Amino acid sequence: MIMPPGKPLLLPANPWFIWGSLLVALVLNMLLSIGWGRLFWSPDLLALTLVFWNVHQPQRIGVGAAFSFGLMMDVQQTTLLGQHALAYAILGYLAVSVHRRLLWFSVPTQMLHVLPLFFLAHILVSTLRLLMGGHFPEWNFFLTPVFTAALWPVATLVLLVPQRRPHDPDVHRPL
Numbered sequence: 039m040i041m042p043p044g045k046p047l048l049l050p051a052n053p054w055f056i057w058g059s060l061l062v063a064l065v066l067n068m069l070l071s072i073g074w075g076r077l078f079w080s081p082d083l084l085a086l087t088l089v090f091w092n093v094h095q096p097q098r099i100g101v102g103a104a105f106s107f108g109l110m111m112d113v114q115q116t117t118l119l120g121q122h123a124l125a126y127a128i129l130g131y132l133a134v135s136v137h138r139r140l141l142w143f144s145v146p147t148q149m150l151h152v153l154p155l156f157f158l159a160h161i162l163v164s165t166l167r168l169l170m171g172g173h174f175p176e177w178n179f180f181l182t183p184v185f186t187a188a189l190w191p192v193a194t195l196v197l198l199v200p201q202r203r204p205h206d207p208d209v210h211r212p213l
Contacts, residue, residue: 048201051095055200060099063087064107068114079178081186084111085129085159089152090193092133093140104130121166125159132158149190156183 067084084107091099108123115122132155140148160183164175 048198051098051201053098056091056095056098059197060084060087060091060103060107064110067111071115079181079185081189082156082160082182083186083189085126085156086186086189086193087197088126088130089133089155090190090197092130093137093148093152094198096134096137099130100134101127101130118166118170121163124166125162128162129155129159145191145194148194149187152190153183153187156186159183 063083070080088104088107104126105123108126111122112119140151143151164179168174
């Protein structure tokens with residue numbers, strides 16, 4: 039595959055790091071929802087990490103992993119079993135389906151491309167809650183996907199650190 043212009047050549051991703059980052063995101067999501075409940079500004083870190091790895095490593099993290107992590111979120115939040123699982127599975131499917139195209143864009147443009155994915159997942163979870171007798175969300179309902187997408191550059195910076203090669207300029211070796 040031809041590398042996009044200006045993109046650095048990355049080392050292979052360590053599977054332990056991928057799964058560890060997903061578990062850390064799961065724990066952080068659980069900690070954010072304990073106590074006051076999920077605040078309107080708190081991003082869905084698990085969805086962000088799942089989309090990131092579905093885009094960057096679709097052969098290792100797929101729809102099945104997204105569904106499993108969604109079930110864990112449903113159990114932790116004692117919500118309708120399957121609402122986060124369905125939303126994360128659809129999110130994972132859409133991320134895998136656009137991963138080749140998305141990687142050709144710059145990171146800020148990628149952020150704009152994943153924003154509708156986060157909106158769709160958030161609307162799907164809220165619709166399922168409404169169908170099961172929940173209350174209609176307030177105006178700040180739309181801030182969670184925006185804050186989640188706003189963390190895309192931070193996630194790209196943090197989660198690609200172990201894969202970056204050290205800068206070793208050599209005139210005899212172009213890579």
